[in-house]
Amino acid sequence: MIRASTVKILPLDSEAEHLEAEERDTLSPRERVTALFEEARADVYAYLLTLRLGEAEAQEVTQEVFLRLYTVMRRGDNIVNGRAWVFRVAHNLGLQSLKRTSARAALTPELEQQLPSQDEGPEKKLIETEKQARLKDALGRLSPQQRMCLHLRAEGLKYSDIASILGVRSSTVGEFLSRALVKLRRSVHE
Amino acid sequence: MSRQLINHPEPGELLAYADGELRENRVRGVARHLCDCEQCRGWLEEIERGVAEYRRSLHKTLRESLPAPPKPWFDIEERLTELDAERVQQSRRPPLGSPLSWAVAAAGLVIGLFSIPSLFEHKVSAAELLHKASERQPASVRRRLIRVQTRSGALVRPALWSRRGAAFRERDQAAALQGMFAAANYSWEDPLSAQSYAAWSNSLPSRRDEVNDIRSSGRLSAYEIRTTTDHGELTEARLTLRASDLHPVREKLHFRNQEWVEIAELQEDAPEPERAAPVLTAKGGIERREQAPANSNVSPADELRVWAALHRLEADLGEPITVEREPSRILVSALAPPPGRRAALEEALSGIRGVELRFDNPQPVRPATGEAQPRSKFSAEARPEVAERLGDQGRATEFINQMLESSDSALVRAHAIRRLAEHFPPESEQALNAGDRSVLRSMLRDHIEVLREARLKVSAALRELAQRAPPDLSPPSPAAWQAGAIELVQSSEAVDRLLNQLLAAQGSGQTTESLLEQLKTAIGRWGASIEATQTAVIEME
Numbered sequence: 001m002i003r004a005s006t007v008k009i010l011p012l013d014s015e016a017e018h019l020e021a022e023e024r025d026t027l028s029p030r031e032r033v034t035a036l037f038e039e040a041r042a043d044v045y046a047y048l049l050t051l052r053l054g055e056a057e058a059q060e061v062t063q064e065v066f067l068r069l070y071t072v073m074r075r076g077d078n079i080v081n082g083r084a085w086v087f088r089v090a091h092n093l094g095l096q097s098l099k100r101t102s103a104r105a106a107l108t109p110e111l112e113q114q115l116p117s118q119d120e121g122p123e124k125k126l127i128e129t130e131k132q133a134r135l136k137d138a139l140g141r142l143s144p145q146q147r148m149c150l151h152l153r154a155e156g157l158k159y160s161d162i163a164s165i166l167g168v169r170s171s172t173v174g175e176f177l178s179r180a181l182v183k184l185r186r187s188v189h190e
Numbered sequence: 191m192s193r194q195l196i197n198h199p200e201p202g203e204l205l206a207y208a209d210g211e212l213r214e215n216r217v218r219g220v221a222r223h224l225c226d227c228e229q230c231r232g233w234l235e236e237i238e239r240g241v242a243e244y245r246r247s248l249h250k251t252l253r254e255s256l257p258a259p260p261k262p263w264f265d266i267e268e269r270l271t272e273l274d275a276e277r278v279q280q281s282r283r284p285p286l287g288s289p290l291s292w293a294v295a296a297a298g299l300v301i302g303l304f305s306i307p308s309l310f311e312h313k314v315s316a317a318e319l320l321h322k323a324s325e326r327q328p329a330s331v332r333r334r335l336i337r338v339q340t341r342s343g344a345l346v347r348p349a350l351w352s353r354r355g356a357a358f359r360e361r362d363q364a365a366a367l368q369g370m371f372a373a374a375n376y377s378w379e380d381p382l383s384a385q386s387y388a389a390w391s392n393s394l395p396s397r398r399d400e401v402n403d404i405r406s407s408g409r410l411s412a413y414e415i416r417t418t419t420d421h422g423e424l425t426e427a428r429l430t431l432r433a434s435d436l437h438p439v440r441e442k443l444h445f446r447n448q449e450w451v452e453i454a455e456l457q458e459d460a461p462e463p464e465r466a467a468p469v470l471t472a473k474g475g476i477e478r479r480e481q482a483p484a485n486s487n488v489s490p491a492d493e494l495r496v497w498a499a500l501h502r503l504e505a506d507l508g509e510p511i512t513v514e515r516e517p518s519r520i521l522v523s524a525l526a527p528p529p530g531r532r533a534a535l536e537e538a539l540s541g542i543r544g545v546e547l548r549f550d551n552p553q554p555v556r557p558a559t560g561e562a563q564p565r566s567k568f569s570a571e572a573r574p575e576v577a578e579r580l581g582d583q584g585r586a587t588e589f590i591n592q593m594l595e596s597s598d599s600a601l602v603r604a605h606a607i608r609r610l611a612e613h614f615p616p617e618s619e620q621a622l623n624a625g626d627r628s629v630l631r632s633m634l635r636d637h638i639e640v641l642r643e644a645r646l647k648v649s650a651a652l653r654e655l656a657q658r659a660p661p662d663l664s665p666p667s668p669a670a671w672q673a674g675a676i677e678l679v680q681s682s683e684a685v686d687r688l689l690n691q692l693l694a695a696q697g698s699g700q701t702t703e704s705l706l707e708q709l710k711t712a713i714g715r716w717g718a719s720i721e722a723t724q725t726a727v728i729e730m731e
Contacts, residue, residue, distance in 0.1 A: 037266045045259060049256050058259070059261065066266060067395040067396070071393075100423075100446070158211065159206065166701070167704050168701055169704070172701075174209075178200075178201035179201070
């Protein structure tokens, strides 16, 4: 029998939060923003691409988000979780940007379309295994909300942060995630 | 088998437990269950593998396959230094209200009087002007009207406006503008004001400000503040402040999508024609019709007769008509009524003591090109989930139009009650005799009736959409009906906003389920507010 308290499937954020709290106390806003920019810009950029922003737009929005973070921190706002703040603002700015260029049909991440295809020349080296192909297929069958939850959770965000970004309750985030994961497991191993 | 084994936790609960996200009062129960239940442990292990695969996919396969940013990342240190430099530049000059700034101003004035007329004027900064103009903005701007001109049309509206479109029946145009302003982080409720301009410009990470003097016959007549920025939806904004009192009279906003909006004041609280900027008089004229000599003091009862007359014509339901009681007259201003309406107003108000009826005639309120737009109905596609629940898009469109019309009529009534509350606060109400109080009560009852009907329709719609009923909340403790008027407007607006988001908006970022839940709560609050107002009106007896 295993001890239930040892069951842990995703890294808890408490350690990261603890570090961030320490940083809040010791680092200036400029140092915090600079460090977070280096650490998270690629993640934010990738998230915006999965929202279907173009590459230039995604980069512009990513940079804008960090400047905004600096502005609000400098003003004295207490940003407890900078990473979650950055994702939330990026999500909102990303949707606004999509509205501006409304030629795109949907406002939802399409992870499966971002995965490389076996036929793409420059990406040939990234040959998908059969399992990856199944995963890609399974991702395509998730609802947009499930995909966004999964993506943000994998980025290390807490349920409450994801709930705030997507405009749902924290309990709903848990539901979305568990349904998504069950579907993924079934698809990959069936 | 123990009870915990029979009742397995929901998958969401198990995942939340493993993520450290479970509510404290459930943690112990789930932990105990997992100790005993092999099935759930197995499920968690499966999920763990799924998560690991997904994370691998996200961080390796997916991340590596995504296109790289087209340009190198900017040097954030450099950009932050620029931001700091801009901030220092903006704050170097002391605020206009500080002793130092007044010393500077006085020095400038002295120099100006003797030798260099424009020295001080040129030195004034955008931040100073906005700060001073914000302080001077009059508290009462009820009669102030503005004209909002866009590339495709124009509308006239009160300068301070907390509701969407109902007053002038321009739903689509006003809603589109509201959306543009919201995206630009610019106040649509009070667009022509120094506060709103300052709030927007201060929210920008970086911007460039300049102040230009506008001269008329060699004299300084106005300041134009111009702000340009690379951030957000607005690329450029210009605000014109009258030099004599820093009153905002005109504004032009350029949006990143090449659209522009020009806003100009049509009328102000205390017009002083010799000081008014040309924009105030060039576009319209004012006619005055004095109905009766204003040689004695008018009373709340006289004003009540005006409102009752307007109510009989339904002219108190969002028409651009304002009523102001002054010591010796009641000024009724109507904005460009059609000839028939104008005659009806003249007739209805004739004979009421002290009434001065005024017709303001701005430029025609119609699109700049093409024919006048009829009151258009909702035409965009409904949310797919909404259409699905209602059967098809056709039925959904019809349903949405009915809901939005109900909400519109409710909003208009809530605002009518609010206006009565503003014009007849408890002390004015007390000054009315029993007969007059009965007239006031009757008007209020009419409005409440429509509100109740709208609430029933919207509640029924919620049941049809989501098979759920709004909660019956207890009305707030009894108070005068005037005290609840703001809450009535706010709760009506909350329902209206959610209905719009739920039925019409695309990409609001909220799920249908979440919006339905919020709507349920908002309708409960709305119902409580209507009930409270009704109870208070009954208690006026």
